[in-house]
Amino acid sequence: MSETDQIYKELAAKIGAGESEHMPRILERLANLEQARIVHALPDPDRDASAGRSLEVSEQFAEKLNLDKEVVDKHIKELFEKGLIFPTRQGPQMARSFIQLRDASLGNPKYDESLGEEFFNLWGQLDGGKLEKPKPEDLKTGFSGFRIVPRWRSIEDVSGVLPYEDIREILKEQELLVLVHCPCKRAHRERECDIPVEVCINLGRTAQYNIERGTARKISYEEALELVEKMDEYPVVHCTINQKNVTQLVCNCHWDCCPALKSAAKSRFDAEVDPEKCRACKTCIDRCQFGAIGMKYYPEFEEERTYTDPELCRGCGCCVITCPAEARTMKVVRPPEHIPDARSVY
Secondary structure (H helix, E strand, C coil), X not given: CXXXXXXXXXXXXXXXXXXXXXXXXXXXXXXXXXXXXHHHHCCCCXXXXXXXXXXXXXXXXXXXXXXXXXXXXXXXXXXXXXXXXXXXXXXXEXXXXXXXXXXXXXXXXXXXXXXXXXXXXXXXXXXXXXXXCCCHHHCCCCCCCEEEECCHHHHCCCCCCCHHHCHHHHHHCCCCEEEECXXXXXXXXXXXXXXXXXXXXXXXXXXXXXXXXXXXXXXXXXXXXXXXXXXXXCCCEEEEECCCCCCCEEEEXXXXXXXXXXXXXXXXXXXXXXCCCCCCCCHHHHHCCCCXXXXXXXXCCXXXXXXXXXXXXXXXXXXXXXXXXXXXXXXXXXXXXXXXXXXXXX
């Protein structure tokens, strides 16, 4: 195995992807051999602790690599912008996980030309290639790193709604809101949905990180709400980290680009239909991303109308807000402790 092959394989192993045939090639697109050697040598053991959370490295670090400090600093800045390394209290370090690298490295259009189409296609292949709408047997239950946030219009008249499941309240609590390009949509070039790419809202420290590397656009609370309402036009699902305190992001996900959607935890709600109001237009069937809605025969009406399978319903509210007959509503079916106190996917 050549030095080039070896170093990228070892870097892939650092994020738990050492057996992946695609990850070393992704890393090779992100960092040339000189840059890869820098990443491999991190963290810097000679760095002054007083430098705090930053990208700063010591002169000794550069000397050990037989490079000028100015050259190392330039490489580190580029790698930071590309999402391969992050500033920490111990100085610059490689992304901690596969997911962190994926979201960061796919989020900066500045380097699209130099990374090339192969880079994005490799990420798409890692996700499983062209995605298909989840079948019932594909949907996973149990604990997940992400959870569904219901559309606020679908739960505005429901009693018992908690602040961390009302997207208006989630956004209102944030001091900093930014808009970033969706890494999932950028990875799946063959996706069929026409959902805009710049639809992911970052919060707090995650938002500040993306501002620092030039990949985010600051928005106001009003602009964030405007985007949320714009998303009502599309069959997307609001997702966030599966914890009560929303501190990182709010995504707008669709099955043809988001591989995590089929395993996202249900909200505390289920959608119900009043068959007497249902006009069997099937709008809800088209909008549901989880195959939870179907048709069945109702003897009292002597015809088929829609029903919802509670096992498959994820409680996103998409069918409720788009039902032209207003035949669909949401109800609370899970206790507050269904949403964990703390969790991080990174």
